[in-house]
Amino acid sequence: MSGDIIVLEDVWIKHRGQKEYALKGINLKVRKGERLGIIGPTGAGKSTLCTLLNGLIPNIVKVKKMKGNIIVKGMNTREHKVSEFAPHIGIVFQDYESQIFRTNVEIEVAFGPENLGMPRDEIAKRIKSSLEWTRLTGLERRYTHGLSGGQKQRLAIASILAMQPEILVLDEATSDLDPIGKYEIYEVVERLMKEREMTLIMVDHHLDRVAEIADRIIVLNKGELLYDGTPEEVFSHVDELISMGLRPPQVAELFSKLGEEPPYPLTVSDAVSKFPKKFKFKEPPKPNTNFVATDAEPAIEIRDLWHTYDGEYWALKGINLRVNKGDFLALIGNNGSGKTTLAMSINGIITPTKGSIKIFGHEATEMSIRQLGAHVGYVFQNPDFQLVTSSVRDEIELGLKQLKIPRDEIDKRVSKVLKMLNIEEIADEDPFFLNKANRQRVAVASVLALEPEIVILDEPTTGLTPGETRNIMELAKAINKEGKTVIIITHDMWLVAEYTKRVIVLKNGRILMDGHPRHIFAQEKILEESFIEPPQICRFSLAASKYNYLSVDELIKHLERGE
């Protein structure tokens, strides 16, 4: 018996209804105590691999074809029930809603230990510690359905930690957390790994984080194991990873683009000390701060806006905001800071408790969602909320038909957005069977077809790979160029830095900061208080120079080769 806690021997998996194999001959051994990062683009087979580890495939999820064996703690997953693996391996999935099946927080955490037949006082102890680890202490008796998305995701993690598994699998399990929230979860995991011998397997698109935590990374692409090695080894292939649609740590990308020799640095401090002295930094362009101009046409004017859901807790506490026509604005802030409440007030889904919102001069609080819909398009985080018909084309036409727009105009607009979003070839497919990135695009298309002057994107990129995220953002940039006002809510700071022209930081229902990303991301200390971490390239440039560059390319453009 070697130290291998997980062994995959030539594993081939083909899902039902699929022509291609999802995994093609994977061989993998994971040692006890290892921290393994699994990365790869959408459809690479990462989630399939995770669901193999406790026997969900083939015992619960039936597949068309399966070859090879998976041996976890010496047990072949074909020969044991999933519940037999539960004490040893815990998996947290991305969709928190389907991982919560109890009505209050403490009994949710108790569910796993209850199933394992633990004594009541032991369960009480585990509830206490798991909630502490995930910063949920004090919410023991809260109804689970009343929690925010971020809290629900923490709860899903707490519930698995309460089972104290020897192997912890986090499959995109922190996707809805703010940057510091993610950091905290991984910090807890690290601490637990030190206290007891735990093995960690994580799937995450945030490769900065993976690089920091993992001691080994495997890269999957189209079901094949492409690279396997230490973070330094794997991130030597920066160009290949970027062309797969992944986003390696920005400092590694920088060193690679400067033609330095691998291994590339992966952390800010490492990059600062290794950065070649021959380069001099030039000043980046002064940010355009047109948005403060009071002579421009305002699209949205918000005055003293307050909102409460339950009459006790105020989600918004006196917001004053003027957004000019043609702004490209990011709303950022920690989970529960009021971002979504503010955005939903603008399109009328929420009627604010107090205050005034003017959309192109008209009082929005007195207009119906339908009336506002003509001016403000809203793309939800979950595309399924918007998709109702059985073909992409019908979906885009639906809103236009409701507005009684003439047929030829409908056709014109449909073909325009189909082209814009590059979804012409799937125009006649059923949205239900598309992957999430494409469903998100269809949802965006159906909103854009209505040609609203203001477009709000509410975390449109959650669960998408950086490549897919870039596509959505390029699109947002294009419609902004057409003169539309774009507001995006997101936890992805790099896209805020690269794409938006103005950043509003919300904290506890108030506006904490408002300014150009170049200014905002220079305030590391203040941002940290609102659980936001600037992009790695900003942190690097602030540490290495007196400037703040917003992207790798911008930084390189402003480098001068000295003597």
Next chain:
Amino acid sequence: MVQFTLYVEKNTFLHKLDPRAKLIWLLSVWIWAMVFNNPIWVFFIFLISIAFGLWSRSLGNFGFAIYGLISLFIMSALMWPFFRPGFTVIYVLYNPLGGTIPLHYEGVLYGLAIAMRLFAMIFASLIFFATTRIEDLEVALTKMNLPYGLVFGISTIFRFIPTMYGEAQLISSAQEARGVDLTQGSLIDKAKNAAPMIAPLFVTTLRRAGELIMAVESRGFLAREKRTSFYEVNFGVKDAVFVILTLMLLSFFVWLRLQGYGLVNPNYL
């Protein structure tokens, strides 16, 4: 988002009662309401269930049901007289298809009684769910030797009602923002417009169901012969006393009925 909950944690006698005792009480109230068909007597039973609602301080949660209850009341008060004739004709309606339909005094009262019955029964059920945490009910039902898999399935449905309710609201907002009008038009138009709401709800639920099974299994579902329950449910003295009083009242009401009290039409239940 507006949240929808029936169960609210409170510290009343009814909240602290063993779910099994409350189940017996619930069944008894149903029977109490069934034994009489004189509207005044049934109204008295309805008042008893209201009293329980006041006692458990749970009446405030039923606001959402009020329109449904009122339309149910009107429907049954209007319909039943035609199906349960009596003895004293008070009015004769002309049937457009030919002939006449007599309306009886006892029939009208019977209709009122049935409407009142439904009120009492629904209120008692609402009180039951407003005072019983679903996990406690789960423990109680397993103690009654029902298989845990089945009990868990039922309680999971309850867990997702508020979630689906919240999502339905979001979806209808999303549709309205695209110009789909959900409030105007005839009943048929409204039904037609409901389709764009139900489809996404169905899709979301369907996607979730598959993932839910994976999550439940991963948490060791049915891993051991015997599972612990973190919340204790014990049938104590107060539960026994409560059940005995309930059953005594039940026997008394049945005895009254057998004596011929509380009836407008002894031919029907």
